[in-house]
Amino acid sequence: MTQQHETGTPDVLERNIDELMRRAAGSPARPRLEPEARARVLGELKRRRAGGGQGEAAQGDAAPTGDAAPTGGAVIELASRRRRRRTIAAVAVALAACLALVWTQLRPGGRLGGGDASAPELALHHARGVDAETIHLADGTRVILRPGATLEELGPRRVRLRSGDALLDVAKAPGEAPFTVESAHGRAVVLGTRFVMSAAAERATAAVLRGRVRLESGDESLVLRAGEHGLVAPAGAPQRLPATRVSHDVEWAREALAREDDAPPPIRRGNLLARNPNWGGEWPLPLRAMKLDVFIEDGVARTTVDQTFFNPSYSQLEGVYSFPLPPEAALSRLAMYVDGTLMEGGIIERQRGRDVYESIVHRRRDPALLEWMQGNSFRVRVFPLPGRTEKRVLMSYTRRLDGLYGGYRARVPLPELDQPVGRVEIAVRVADGERWELGSSSHELALSRDAGARVGTWSSEQVTLGRDLELELRPRRDTAPARAATSRRALTPDDHAGEGAARVVGTGLELQHGRGQRGERGCGALNDTSASRDAAALRAQRALMLRLLGELDERDEFTIVAFDRSRRALSEGFTRVDQADPAAVRAFLEREGAARVGDTGLSAALEQALEMLEGAASQPGPDGAPMEPHVLYLGDGMLTPAGAGAGAEAVTAELAALREQLAGKATFVGVSVGDPVDARALQSLADASGGLHVALPIGADLAWSALELVATLNTARALGVTARLQGVDGRPLEGATTLLSRASLADGEELVLLARTPADARPQRVELTGTVDGAPWTAALELAAPREDARYLPRLWAQAEIDALLDPARRDMFIDAGGEEAPEDAARREITALGLEHFLVTPYTSLLVLEREEQYQRFAVRRPPEDAWARYPAPREWTPRRDAERWVEWTPGEHVIRRPAPVLQFPAMTTGWEYTERYGLGGLGIVGAGFGARGMPTTPWGSAWAGGESLGLGLIGTGRGGGGVGEGVIGLDAAGASVITEDLPDLMNAETRTRVTTALDRGGWREADSFKRVARPQQQQHAVSKSSGLLGPLGWGVTRSPRRAAFTSYAPWPSGYQYVGDPTLDDLSELAPALFEDGFDVARERLLASPLAEGPGGRVDDDARELLEAARRASIGRLRLRTPEGARLWLDGRGGASSARARGRSRARGARALRRRDAGGELPRARPRRAAAGRPDRARAARRVGALGDAARRDARALVRRVAARAARAPADAARGRGALDRVRARRRRSRGRAAAARPGRRDAAHRDRARRRVDHRARGRGRAALRDRARRRGAGGPDE
Amino acid sequence: MSRESERTRDLLRAAASGDDAALTELYERHVDGLYAFVFYRVGRDPSLAEDVLQETFLAGLERASQFDPARGSLHMWLCTLSRNIIRAQLRAARRPRxxxxxxxxxxxxxxxxxxxxxxxxxxxxxxxxxxxxxxxxxxxxxxxxxxxxxxxxxxxxxxxxxxxxxxxxxxxxxxxxxxxxxxxxxxxxxxxxxxxxxxxxxxxxxxxxxxxxxxx
The missing domain is CATH 1.10.10.10 (Winged helix-like DNA-binding domain superfamily/Winged helix DNA-binding domain)
Incomplete structure (x- = not known):
């Protein structure tokens, strides 16, 4: 079966290897040890061997096989280092496992090594540990074994699962060779797929995540497709099993499936952002204490975040309190301590709230007003924040958790701060604790019981926040979960009228796919790049999109449309997933999915996707079944309605239009990433089209999320689900109003049915109806006896009712359509009443926090009742701590230490300003004075030289290495000028040498710009020094020498570098085209993003393919640019401006410049210089290549050929930006060589570092004087060398 | 055991017991292959590769008695030794986790x-x-x-x-x-x-x- 694969065709293989070797032999990539290094290592080896001795000590843990016993300094040292770095031991173990795998495959006699390949040896894998074990087979197949599972390798693409569960990610083999998994009862034959198999004594089951699997038992076989389950038992043919969600079955492999590179960096979510009008910018205030209190009852959670902030400045600041709520959460309380007294926020009708707010603001008092807004994050103004005083704010919200297979998973967002929080306490309380197991994958909760509740607590001090709290609630094994658990709350005592909730878990409801043959999926993916998306969210969206493509079935077809105000499609038609060119998709997403401006033009994008889907659907798929159209939306769901209207009505209208647009045409799958998110809108669209909505936080495990989403899509789903309550007699209950949490139900999902029942009604059963794959579906469930007094219900009901009232299609349930009042007005009145009664922020009610009790009474603001459900206990009075007013080093903005964006920069910044005035006659007497800590200059008398020496560069910015010292020697003579400046901006690390030589204009003004490169690896410095001098013809005069210096230190790869004096800037075309996109750039970018695979546009020939690859390679890199306005742009390799920064005075100008561009609508697309190798041809080429299509392909190819040829011909041109780097590397190598020669035998890490830092002796001599001087002044010892 | 592998083992033992000529021969025979093996694994850092090379040979000399030609060639044995050292060195060089x-x-x-x-x-x-x-x-x-x-x-x-x-x-x-x-x-x-x-x-x-x- 696999003979062909095993042996291949000898001559083809030989030819291929021949060609590969021939090309590789001459390539510079071949690693070679330099002769010098070769000799050095040998010498060192001899020396150390002589000193090391021959004894054998018991330091066995460094031995690779575990049985060796190494000795000698080096190995022992490594071992001790290992002890210091236990934290990464796990990573190292994984690495070792990987290496060991290579070893097992390569060792002589091993599978790939010397042994006879046609008779492979049998290997046995057994997962013994507590974690799932990953095995890579020779053909590239990945097997993840669940702990306890045993797998035998029988041969190439042939394994046997002896027992336990295994997840197989089967690699595709040439010639479509099948992969076989055997078990005791039958076997599974697969082809390029991912599936999970489980073998037990009595049977074996398989569930398919992607692709197809054929189950065989005897002569019988059964083909399973993605989302289906099958069973092979000793007797009888393979059978199909009821479809459960496959991702639930592989939950155990979740960690093994996750890939590290997926985790996007966390985004900063401010808490109390402070600002001072004089300083500009805003920054989060440090947290002194935080309590997180979660209470969960029947899958409804109340979360309270109680935070104590501290204003470390001396100034009174104003702040903005913001917090991201999980999607679908409703704020239930906002309170803060004003002068030590708890002030609860209250709910007020929206317009009235505005009036009150205005009237108070008018009188210089500052209330906080929170109005309804789209999405789930809110901001409330907090004022005042007295200097050096604590401020305590607490906030609660409620939300219904989504249940799956009877359990709940909840992610509770925590704020993120760079600075550690003094004390963090987490308390989780689960009512009805007998029924639940509580756990957390993020925090080690201490579990206990308290009065029937299950309690988990965690506390720590000096905690750096950054990870959300992840909770997991599982029903206890010994308690049988009710299929329809109910709870109720009577409206009045002794009355049966009331609100009730039934939670229906969709297991065992026979949700099978109606027809056996399901068509391939046609997936029009919409990537929302509108201005409401931040960079982190977009990055996560891109990563998720790529992951999803990896999870979709190979025969599914897709296209991507990136949209905001404009729409950009990946291709004109649909591409099969297995024919997609991942590099092109990535390039497309990186370019078109980058931060954009403009609003969410979802309607137009949807139209485009639907049109494309319609075109594709007209052609039947390979199986003859029609394609199933899907719209996959990645974004936030924040609709920006077209037209003039704004506010809730306009959004509602837009939503209704979108629902209509979608209905019956495609299934809408909305994936919201990050926050804010309008979950309500996305859920509404999903409900309208039988799709689903999934909300992912930024830090979510994307690999898993993608797998789960596709598994969910593959699971049979009942659509258009409605529920009817039945009474004791089996007849529908009269007068009951029911609301469902959603209109679809798949296996394992939880559906919450809320009902309001009349006095005499006692619901006994619930009947669910809907459709599965177009066929009618119905299920009837007996309701369990209700749990009484569920106090969370009224609010839950109110929230659901408001949702229904906001939906024009459903509001008739609650308002009298035939009444005199217009439906909109009636809905508004209802919503306002509900909002006020249940403390909900709605489009018509707002939250208002006032400062004094009497204000609440005067304005009749309703506040949450004291006996509200699960109220968080907060004391009435609290004394904020005020810190003594002693001087501390603190500057505005200090606390905004943002994680560096993934651009090439260290946040080290040194800026300085100095100013000297000199007066003299005939070279006599020079007086220096300066800003900052400039020292007194010294002047030799009677000489034509005027020298100045100074110390200090004034303001030293924050950054690595901290302070700095500048030393300046300024020499001037009457005949000409030579200015030599030496700066030592960083005592520990850097040596800076600057040499500026200018001609002195006698009697004139002189300006000199200087640029310096630092001898420190990975650091560059940039200084602009300006001098203006006036010297009279007689040798006297005044020299004014203001000198401005700005130093920027940044990281490793100076791929491009521009400074004011750079001669390359003489030609402004160098700069300007880099900032503003022209036709050439567009054509080039499109070319780079054009798929190499065969597509509707035809086939790309090999020649063009190579050129495209070359162009792709040439365009990767990052670049820093400085704009004429003073802003700094950090550009990514695809030409997107990823961030812009400006410092000092230029900050405002730079920001203004950016705003101007933003206002202009088009964010300039800058292009790295390296990629601009074909620049001279650009204008001409741009004219030639207008739009890229089939006709222009030849021209475009010629264009790319020129770009590539130019890059190849002139490496110096392309490498100009890297020149500094190469020099730094060379110097580093030399310095390492010297250090090694000078200190043989002590090549440990510390010495290596020191050798790297070794500075030139001459410069150090000069620097030393300055250091001594500085040390003397500080009263410290001598400089530390 | 072939004569060649016997000779390799003897060479290793001689080198370990202080024979400079044997060490040189051993080193020259294996340094290029080992360097190529190590080079990519340390992220193409020549200095780091050099360090690993040195430590690997040293470890090989120290554990010369454990080398068993029947279980594999010296080159592969050295490669195995180098893996642990690479791991430690990557950690020491603070390579991103x-x-x-x-x-x-x-x-x-x-x-x-x-x-x-x-x-x-x-x-x-x-x-x-x-x-x-x-x-x-x-x-x-x-x-x-x-x-x-x-x-x-x-x-x-x-x-x-x-x-x-x-x-x-x-x-x-x-x-x-x-x-x-x-x-x-x-x-x-x-x-x-x-x-x-x-x-x-x-x-x-x-x-x-x-x-x-x-x-x-």
Whole structure:
């Protein structure tokens, strides 16, 4: 079966290897040890061997096989280092496992090594540990074994699962060779797929995540497709099993499936952002204490975040309190301590709230007003924040958790701060604790019981926040979960009228796919790049999109449309997933999915996707079944309605239009990433089209999320689900109003049915109806006896009712359509009443926090009742701590230490300003004075030289290495000028040498710009020094020498570098085209993003393919640019401006410049210089290549050929930006060589570092004087060398 | 045990007990192969590779008594030793903990093409790629001695079959079959490495390599 694969065709293989070797032999990539290094290592080896001795000590843990016993300094040292770095031991173990795998495959006699390949040896894998074990087979197949599972390798693409569960990610083999998994009862034959198999004594089951699997038992076989389950038992043919969600079955492999590179960096979510009008910018205030209190009852959670902030400045600041709520959460309380007294926020009708707010603001008092807004994050103004005083704010919200297979998973967002929080306490309380197991994958909760509740607590001090709290609630094994658990709350005592909730878990409801043959999926993916998306969210969206493509079935077809105000499609038609060119998709997403401006033009994008889907659907798929159209939306769901209207009505209208647009045409799958998110809108669209909505936080495990989403899509789903309550007699209950949490139900999902029942009604059963794959579906469930007094219900009901009232299609349930009042007005009145009664922020009610009790009474603001459900206990009075007013080093903005964006920069910044005035006659007497800590200059008398020496560069910015010292020697003579400046901006690390030589204009003004490169690896410095001098013809005069210096230190790869004096800037075309996109750039970018695979546009020939690859390679890199306005742009390799920064005075100008561009609508697309190798041809080429299509392909190819040829011909041109780097590397190598020669035998890490830092002796001599001087002044010892 | 492997073991023991000439011979024989093996694993950092080289040889000398030629060649043994040292060195050099996978660079297309190595001629697009060349070097560095030797003799030095047979002291038929097996091993290793190596590369190194290639 696999003979062909095993042996291949000898001559083809030989030819291929021949060609590969021939090309590789001459390539510079071949690693070679330099002769010098070769000799050095040998010498060192001899020396150390002589000193090391021959004894054998018991330091066995460094031995690779575990049985060796190494000795000698080096190995022992490594071992001790290992002890210091236990934290990464796990990573190292994984690495070792990987290496060991290579070893097992390569060792002589091993599978790939010397042994006879046609008779492979049998290997046995057994997962013994507590974690799932990953095995890579020779053909590239990945097997993840669940702990306890045993797998035998029988041969190439042939394994046997002896027992336990295994997840197989089967690699595709040439010639479509099948992969076989055997078990005791039958076997599974697969082809390029991912599936999970489980073998037990009595049977074996398989569930398919992607692709197809054929189950065989005897002569019988059964083909399973993605989302289906099958069973092979000793007797009888393979059978199909009821479809459960496959991702639930592989939950155990979740960690093994996750890939590290997926985790996007966390985004900063401010808490109390402070600002001072004089300083500009805003920054989060440090947290002194935080309590997180979660209470969960029947899958409804109340979360309270109680935070104590501290204003470390001396100034009174104003702040903005913001917090991201999980999607679908409703704020239930906002309170803060004003002068030590708890002030609860209250709910007020929206317009009235505005009036009150205005009237108070008018009188210089500052209330906080929170109005309804789209999405789930809110901001409330907090004022005042007295200097050096604590401020305590607490906030609660409620939300219904989504249940799956009877359990709940909840992610509770925590704020993120760079600075550690003094004390963090987490308390989780689960009512009805007998029924639940509580756990957390993020925090080690201490579990206990308290009065029937299950309690988990965690506390720590000096905690750096950054990870959300992840909770997991599982029903206890010994308690049988009710299929329809109910709870109720009577409206009045002794009355049966009331609100009730039934939670229906969709297991065992026979949700099978109606027809056996399901068509391939046609997936029009919409990537929302509108201005409401931040960079982190977009990055996560891109990563998720790529992951999803990896999870979709190979025969599914897709296209991507990136949209905001404009729409950009990946291709004109649909591409099969297995024919997609991942590099092109990535390039497309990186370019078109980058931060954009403009609003969410979802309607137009949807139209485009639907049109494309319609075109594709007209052609039947390979199986003859029609394609199933899907719209996959990645974004936030924040609709920006077209037209003039704004506010809730306009959004509602837009939503209704979108629902209509979608209905019956495609299934809408909305994936919201990050926050804010309008979950309500996305859920509404999903409900309208039988799709689903999934909300992912930024830090979510994307690999898993993608797998789960596709598994969910593959699971049979009942659509258009409605529920009817039945009474004791089996007849529908009269007068009951029911609301469902959603209109679809798949296996394992939880559906919450809320009902309001009349006095005499006692619901006994619930009947669910809907459709599965177009066929009618119905299920009837007996309701369990209700749990009484569920106090969370009224609010839950109110929230659901408001949702229904906001939906024009459903509001008739609650308002009298035939009444005199217009439906909109009636809905508004209802919503306002509900909002006020249940403390909900709605489009018509707002939250208002006032400062004094009497204000609440005067304005009749309703506040949450004291006996509200699960109220968080907060004391009435609290004394904020005020810190003594002693001087501390603190500057505005200090606390905004943002994680560096993934651009090439260290946040080290040194800026300085100095100013000297000199007066003299005939070279006599020079007086220096300066800003900052400039020292007194010294002047030799009677000489034509005027020298100045100074110390200090004034303001030293924050950054690595901290302070700095500048030393300046300024020499001037009457005949000409030579200015030599030496700066030592960083005592520990850097040596800076600057040499500026200018001609002195006698009697004139002189300006000199200087640029310096630092001898420190990975650091560059940039200084602009300006001098203006006036010297009279007689040798006297005044020299004014203001000198401005700005130093920027940044990281490793100076791929491009521009400074004011750079001669390359003489030609402004160098700069300007880099900032503003022209036709050439567009054509080039499109070319780079054009798929190499065969597509509707035809086939790309090999020649063009190579050129495209070359162009792709040439365009990767990052670049820093400085704009004429003073802003700094950090550009990514695809030409997107990823961030812009400006410092000092230029900050405002730079920001203004950016705003101007933003206002202009088009964010300039800058292009790295390296990629601009074909620049001279650009204008001409741009004219030639207008739009890229089939006709222009030849021209475009010629264009790319020129770009590539130019890059190849002139490496110096392309490498100009890297020149500094190469020099730094060379110097580093030399310095390492010297250090090694000078200190043989002590090549440990510390010495290596020191050798790297070794500075030139001459410069150090000069620097030393300055250091001594500085040390003397500080009263410290001598400089530390 | 063959005479050659016996000699290797004796050489190692002699080197360990202080014989400079033996050490030099041993070193010269194995340094290039080991360097190539280590170089990619430390993220293409020559200085780091040098350190690892030194530590590996030292560890080899210290554990000379444990070397068993029956279990594998000296080269593979040294490679095994070097793995632990690489791990420690990467940690000491504070290489980013997340040794980012380089799937982006060695993308799936490439991997698929490699799968077809024995079945259809490779296109120029693949052959011209820098990644391909690097992978070839990597693959060779990871092959068992005999195969490595045979392939290098054939392709790098351009030896004829007869010369190879002579150098390896086997018959021409055996040399031919050795080459065939070497090619097969090459193919398997090649594909395995695409997978395995993706986990070993620091992000910074990948960027630099890419940047350098961009200009070349």
């Amino acid at each position: 997340e040794l980012a996978a380089t799937w982006a660079r060695i993308d799936a297309t490439l991997a698929q093409v490699f799968q077809a190595l024995a079945d259809e001629p490779l296109g120029d697009e693949v052959l011209a790629r820098e990644e391909t060349r690097e992978l070839v070097h990597m693959t060779i560095a990871n092959l068992p001695d005999m195969y490595r030797d045979a392939l290098e003799r054939k392709y790098v030095q351009g030896d004829s079959l007869r010369e190879i047979a002579g150098a390896l002291r086997v018959s021409e038929v055996a040399a031919k079959s050795l080459l065939a097996r070497a090619r097969r091993a090459f193919r398997e290793t090649f594909t395995t490495l695409v997978d395995a190596f993706a986990e070993l590369e620091p992000a910074g190194a990948a960027t630099s390599a890419r940047a350098v290639k961009g200009g070349a």
